[in-house]
Amino acid sequence: MMPADNSRRNYAALAVSIAVAAIFIYAGIDKIRDPLQFADSTAAFAILPAVLINLLALGLPPFEVACGVLLLAPRTRRVAALAVAAVTLMFFTALASALLRGLTLDCGCFGVGAPSRPRMWMELVLDAGLFSAALFVYLRSITRLSAPAS
Amino acid sequence: MSIVSPDSARLPQARSLGSQILRDLAVLVLLAIASLAAGLVMNRFSPSPLPIVYQAPEQRFDAELTTLVAAAPFKIAPAATVGLEEFRSAVESKSALILDARPSVFFGQGHVPGALNLARDDFAHDYRDLAGVLQDAHDKPIIVYCSGGECHDSRLVANALLSLGFGNVSVFTGGWDAWSAAGLPASTGSGR
Numbered sequence: 001m002m003p004a005d006n007s008r009r010n011y012a013a014l015a016v017s018i019a020v021a022a023i024f025i026y027a028g029i030d031k032i033r034d035p036l037q038f039a040d041s042t043a044a045f046a047i048l049p050a051v052l053i054n055l056l057a058l059g060l061p062p063f064e065v066a067c068g069v070l071l072l073a074p075r076t077r078r079v080a081a082l083a084v085a086a087v088t089l090m091f092f093t094a095l096a097s098a099l100l101r102g103l104t105l106d107c108g109c110f111g112v113g114a115p116s117r118p119r120m121w122m123e124l125v126l127d128a129g130l131f132s133a134a135l136f137v138y139l140r141s142i143t144r145l146s147a148p149a150s
Numbered sequence: 151m152s153i154v155s156p157d158s159a160r161l162p163q164a165r166s167l168g169s170q171i172l173r174d175l176a177v178l179v180l181l182a183i184a185s186l187a188a189g190l191v192m193n194r195f196s197p198s199p200l201p202i203v204y205q206a207p208e209q210r211f212d213a214e215l216t217t218l219v220a221a222a223p224f225k226i227a228p229a230a231t232v233g234l235e236e237f238r239s240a241v242e243s244k245s246a247l248i249l250d251a252r253p254s255v256f257f258g259q260g261h262v263p264g265a266l267n268l269a270r271d272d273f274a275h276d277y278r279d280l281a282g283v284l285q286d287a288h289d290k291p292i293i294v295y296c297s298g299g300e301c302h303d304s305r306l307v308a309n310a311l312l313s314l315g316f317g318n319v320s321v322f323t324g325g326w327d328a329w330s331a332a333g334l335p336a337s338t339g340s341g342r
Contacts, residue, residue, distance in 0.1 A: 039204055063182055083181060
């Protein structure tokens with residue numbers, strides 16, 4: 001691999017990390033401010049039992065903020081990217097399942113909004129984009145880790 | 151010829167990709183546990199903490215309504231009251247919505263003609279059943295009664311309605327006892 005190409009990819013991974021971190025910190029803080037709203041959004045998916053909904057509503061927002069902050073530090077970026085990939089995959093699966101079941105709801109993934117199917121499709125695309133971005137950062141980090149030292 | 155030290159074999163680049171991913175997943179699980187702990191601590195000190203088990207909006211509304219009529223009698227704020235003649239006039243002219251706050255079994259045995267049962271002991275359920283009628287009567291006078299004498303149900307229901315935004319709610323303190331003692335007409339059945 002050409003060094004210039006490698007450097008360009010490193011900058012791309014850094015830029016993607018900063019963008020994803022900003023989205024996750026925003027989304028996490030928004031949910032921390034109104035956990036009840038997020039719990040109601042989660043319940044609307046009709047996937048989790050009542051005993052797990054509030055635990056998710058309380059635990060996920062700090063997890064998102066932590067992911068965002070850890071993405072910004074080079075030493076923790078790899079694990080944070082894997083965490084973001086896991087969360088966005090979870091959102092994607094839940095949204096796709098809701099769309100397939102014909103539900104119209106407010107995802108609550110990235111802020112509060114009125115229940116709407118076009119918005120659900122948009123958030124599905126956003127989740128796919130974030131998942132790809134996180135996977136790119138993770139694979140980039142792990143490839144650098146396993147590459148022979150020059 | 152290069153010399154490879156034993157330590158160099160432990161360098162990150164020598165680790166397999168699979169074991170590295172497993173280690174990352176383990177850190178991820180720890181991060182999730184720490185986040186849940188942080189969330190629970192924040193919830194503990196929140197001004198409106200979530201219960202551990204989720205309650206749907208309808209359940210929360212029912213709980214809120216039940217709380218509204220659960221005040222101890224000495225904590226009930228004084229509501230406006232009406233006497234028998236004024237009450238009778240309102241019943242006959244149908245100028246007010248008449249609510250019976252007694253349990254449904256007593257309401258079924260006999261109640262003021264035209265009255266609806268908004269029982270104090272089943273307030274959340276009855277309130278939701280009567281939501282349409284109550285909403286239509288939002289600006290109309292509402293008079294609540296119970297058995298009479300020392301009964302508190304009418305005052306609890308009246309105050310709950312005031313808390314819910316109904317502006318013109320009063321209590322007929324004589325209650326069912328005064329109405330029936332005066333030999334005035336009565337209806338029976340659920341009235342629904």
